[in-house]
Amino acid sequence: MSNRPLNSLRPTETLELESGLSLVPRVKLLLTVYRADKSVNPFDEWKFKRSLIDYMKSSFFITVPEEDLQIRKFKDLNKRKREEPVARGRLFVHDLGFLSKVIGEIEDDVERADKKFLEWRRGFVEKLNGIELNLEGTKFKLNVAVPMSDDFEGMKKEWEEIIAFGARGYQRSAKMQPDTIVLKGMPSRWFAETRVSSKPSMLVTHTIVSALGKIRQVLLVVFISSIRLNLHVAEDNSIGDGADEEDIVSGLHCKIVVRFEKHKDFHDALKILCGHSLQKQGSQLRADYDVTWDKDGFFLDARHQIEERKRMPARGMEERDEGHRQHSRVSQFSSEEGRKRFKE
CATH class of the missing domain: 3.30.70.330 (RRM (RNA recognition motif) domain)
Known part of the structure; x- marks a missing residue:
């Protein structure tokens, strides 16, 4: 387990924990897919994933394994309006080794390293957000956002x-x-x-x-x-x-x-x-x-x-118990009265 203070870790460093666990850096993005034309052709999740992976590799030189890109289409596509999304998903970039050139391999100032990382992520999201992917003549638009977490x-x-x-x-x-x-x-x-x-x-x-x-x-x-x-x-x-x-x-x-x-x-x-x-x-x-x-x-x-329960006075407790006993007697009386009337 690492004994380094948390505030000394750069955004691309791994933190070792107990029990063989570690916190590994990654970028997580939320994806929402919309139709970009008037076509009503079915949405193919696998084709969209392959197209997006190829786009990131050619445009950003980032290689993303298929398992790190999750795309799920909505089940009620035939009931959704044209302006409503057809799919949503999550993108993970776990291999951040390329960021050593962006942040600097010997950047000792953690605040500067954090700032450079956030600037890169912001630019990455802005460039990826709004792109259109053509899947065999059908265009889809991608919206990208950083999750609150x-x-x-x-x-x-x-x-x-x-x-x-x-x-x-x-x-x-x-x-x-x-x-x-x-x-x-x-x-x-x-x-x-x-x-x-x-x-x-x-x-x-x-x-x-x-x-x-x-x-x-x-x-x-x-x-x-x-x-x-x-x-x-x-x-x-x-x-x-x-x-x-x-x-x-x-x-x-x-x-x-x-x-x-x-x-x-x-x-x-x-x-x-x-x-x-x-x-x-x-x-x-x-x-x-x-x-x-x-x-x-x-x-x-x-x-x-x-603390409220501890401060509750004994008298209040007694009054509550007495009220409960009276309520029980009334309920019992009502029940017996009902049984007598039923027999008659």
């Missing part, structure tokens, strides 16, 4: 605005800075004690994410089909599940919520998690997870609820 500067601007103007979970104070990261789409088996079980372990999870900074709380949510299992390493055991149906990922994946002790650790960890994929040693598989910061004050809400 890869836009660290965008997320930073977002929480700075929330702190400035106030929002749920945060007061208008510089001291109330975010400290919690949410990771979705992590392979559960990569966080398991392999000799003990194939299920993710909180001990292993805590050990792995501790490489990103000093941690105060961790929540691990495991999805197996539609079953959700919560495992906690926290100050209390009353934390809500914090997940909904949209969080369920096909297959055996998990969501990890990490709260850091200091905002600086949170800041550096989120920055390194943006623009990286998780890779297992000895495996060609990569986890292209989604990462964001906790906007809802997840752990803050949990602590607030606990």
Whole structure:
């Protein structure tokens, strides 16, 4: 595992973690495909992929394997309007060795390296966005965008605005800075004690994410089909599940919520998690997870609820219990009354 500070890593460097895992750099883009002419010919996913791969190789000298370009057409194409998209997908560029010439092989200033990388990515997106590909006489237009989970500067601007103007979970104070990261789409088996079980372990999870900074709380949510299992390493055991149906990922994946002790650790960890994929040693598989910061004050809400329950006066509890007993007696009386009338 690397002992280097996170803020000293260049955007094209790999970060070694525990359990044979590492964060490898990559560029991730979201793709949306539209028709560029009046044709209603069927959309061929394979032909579009080959055309786009060839275009990037000839125009940008970037080689992208087929498995790193995912294109899926919409199922209801016959019902969609002409101006609506016909397909969407994701593009990953994992081999960033060519960027050594752009950033500079001996660039020691991390801020300058980050700036050069972002300038290159911005230019790459602008050149790729809006291109038209001709598939045997049928033209399709491509829209390209950087996902929010890869836009660290965008997320930073977002929480700075929330702190400035106030929002749920945060007061208008510089001291109330975010400290919690949410990771979705992590392979559960990569966080398991392999000799003990194939299920993710909180001990292993805590050990792995501790490489990103000093941690105060961790929540691990495991999805197996539609079953959700919560495992906690926290100050209390009353934390809500914090997940909904949209969080369920096909297959055996998990969501990890990490709260850091200091905002600086949170800041550096989120920055390194943006623009990286998780890779297992000895495996060609990569986890292209989604990462964001906790906007809802997840752990803050949990602590607030606990404190409210602790402050609840004994008299209030007694009144609530007495009300419950009266309600039970009324319900019982009504039930007996109904049974007597039914017999009559």
